[in-house]
Amino acid sequence: MKFVVEQLGKAGERAGQLELIAGQTSATPFPLVLTKGGCVPHLTRETMAHINIDKNPLLVPFQHHVKQAKVLEKWGAGLASFLGMSEHPVVLTIQDPGEQTRSGYHNSNSVSVWNRENRELVTPTTFMEGVKHIQPNLFIALCDGDTEPGCSNKRVSKSVSKSIDFLDSCLHLRSYTPSLSKTGIIGAIEGGLDMKARTKSTKEVVAREVDGFLLDGFHCNGPDSELLQFSSMRDVLAETVSLLPVDKPRFYFGAANPAMVFNLIKEGVDIFDSSYPCMVTERDSALVFPNDWNGDSNDKLTPPEVAEASPPPEGSMTQSLTCSSNRLAFSPLVPSCSCYTCRNFTKAYIHHLVMVKEMLGRVLLQLHNLHHYRTFFTSIQVAIKQDQVEEFKKAVLGSGVRDSTEP
DSSP, X not given: OEEEEEEEOTTSOXXXXXXXXXXXXXXXXXXXXEOBTTBOTTOOHHHHTTSOOTTOOEEEEGGGTTTOHHHHHHHOSOHHHHTTOTTSOEEEESSOTTSOOOOSOEETTEXXXXXXXXXXXXXXXXXXXXXXXXXXXXXXXXOOOOOOTTOOHHHHHHHHHHHHHHHHHHHHHHHTOGGGTTOEEEEEEOOTTOHHHXXXXXXXXXXSOOSEEEEOOSOOSTHHHHHOOGGGTHHHHHHHHHTSOTTSOEEOOSOOOHHHHHHHHHTTXXXXXXXXXXXXXXXXXXXXXXXXXXXXXXXXXXXXXXSSSOOOOTTEEEXXXXXXXXXXXXXXXXXXXXXXXXXXXXXXXXXXXXXXXXXHHHHHHHHHHHHHHHHHHHHHHHHHHTTOHHHHHHHHHTTOOEXXXXX
């Protein structure tokens, strides 16, 4: 793995390049494409071709593949090959950021993951055995991030000590696995909202030979991560990032809406995931916020306008397709959007699909939402290079942030 910071923004934003496969780079900041059970939710390999994610790195949660080690061992060519997506680099994490991590299932030498409704205990040995057969290009060391807001100091301390021990075990086991000698490893920084605990975790992880850092333990994934208030974590996050080396990438997993993304890139976070647009799809909603920035501060972005139906209020991030106002809206989800869905289908048609529970409805919404979110990050990269992140932020967020979900 190679990472280089190409430019720093005025407020600390970083534009760079991440290389997980030789000769194949991804501009940062950007979101990894989240998979569940080997596919992007609601999309097949064929429908994925309608969005330009060729060679985009995939985020693979280990919890969905914890029972597949023997199958992948017999296959012998890794998970990406098994899924028919060998062109995509694979980043392996422990828990699915799009699903609520069940809290309270603790064990001194393992982490609990849930494969459907089955609880599986993952030790460093079993995890590294899985890593060996999945053959990711990069993986998060086994960690305990179960430190939801309000948890006890004892739980926070256990999280930090366990994650450091797990990291040491993963580093040791990797050194004895020749097939993983060139596979990058990311150290997780834990500690919840406890400044002292997180400082200890940061210093311990930085002292080890890791290739990057995951800012973990601020939430328990799923819907809770979307509701997280940045103000509650700002000071702890800023102190943590100040202790990190500048030449290694910083990861943050969880549903990050545009407001959260702007706050996190200001703190120097480089790599996210696509759990937020996936959650929006699960609510039968579409992303509608302004997301295109061409680098000209004189060109003001305007929110999407729809003639047939009332447009969402200024500052809205999403619009529900269950709303009756869409019944006669014969226009695209976002008129200026170039995605497959917006080029070929109307809001009225997608509203119909959603109301009759037709699976094509969420397929089309997912195609749009992923395209919209990735375009947003491409615009952030441009804004960083033009030192116009603040202008872009004002254009996107408007006077407030809310969801348009009223029927």
